[in-house]
Amino acid sequence: MTANTDTAERHAPASSETPVTADQMIARAEAMVPELIERQAETEARGFYAEDTHERFARNGFYRILVPRRYGGHELGIDTFFRVCVTLARGCGSTGWMFGLGTSHGQVAASIFGERAQEEMFAGGDFICPGTAIPRGTAVPAAGGGWTVNGTWPYCSGSPYGTHFMGHAMLPAEDGKPPTQLLFVAPRSQWERLDDWGQQLGMRGSGSHGITMENVHIPPHLGLPGVQLVQYDATAGTPGRTLHGNPEYGGGPLSFINFLNCSIMVGMAQGALDAYEHLLRERTTLVPPVVPRYLDPDYQVWYGEAVGMIGTAEAALMNGVQQWHDAAVRGPSAVTPDLDLRLSAISRHVATIAWSAVDQIILPTAGSSAIKHGERLERVWRDLSTLRTHAGLSILLPTIAMRELAKSVVS
Incomplete structure (x- = not known):
């Protein structure tokens, strides 16, 4: 079942805006924060952010931050993108996740797909491409070339306003070898969004609906057989680095994805800190001497600890992003799988610190009245708790990625 909110056809083919700076883009995001706070409840009830919010994002140029300039994008880089996230x-949190997961694949598409594919994918200007790294369904070679794809992919955040979908499907085994994966991109006309999101504990407004495809033809230029996105090796260079002359279109994909996940956690932790600061100003201590909480030495310590932890998480995130950028500038040989894993390890601890600041300091000392249904802090805690269950953050990053990092260093 689909809703009637899909708006891919209404996107302008190219931006007529005067080139915008990174600071201007971030300022536009900051200007929207009060509105996003005010509309959190309706976003949860709907399951995704409102169409007028989506249109404001489009006017602000958010959907073009990572799109190459040659296709009407702003090409402002991942630093700006993550700061906006x-x-x-x-x-x-739901809005940040839906935006980030829906828009981030512009970086991937501009990096690893060829020129013909990019001309098609970015023809609409705005690029919103939900995707998943978990392979589902099947891809069978088609008679005239390309593949016929069938399957259903859950948790496709950003799908309500998606212009494309990026997924993985399994190719049949050949010559006694195990089956491989096909990484593909399908335009909006080739898939349906399911009405299957909104009942989770948190992140209810993240637009993480499932996507289904039935007998869809993927032409050769929109499919990459044998490619698994998080294992993509960029050390030999990428089509995007050559095509656009921008080294960031040749950076490590695994750490980029982990930076994205952690940027949302850092943002939500900042939102929790904002709510906590409000409580310190508005509420008093429980026992004499009864004073505003912000004047109490214990609350001052707790607040200072939370500020330091969340600031540390943000600093580590942005330092990791800078290392990613510097390696890309040095050249393909510097974008090693080892570096990708090391930066992913930083991301793991960014997420842990952001979560700990909220779960161990802010939430226990805020009091139970601060987490009543509908309170801002209650919603942030639910969102963070749910994001902690994301397979990439809770399972794959702490286990497989850390093992592979150790093996790459001590083997």
């Missing part, structure tokens, strides 16, 4: 998540 942090800022939007500070206002509403």
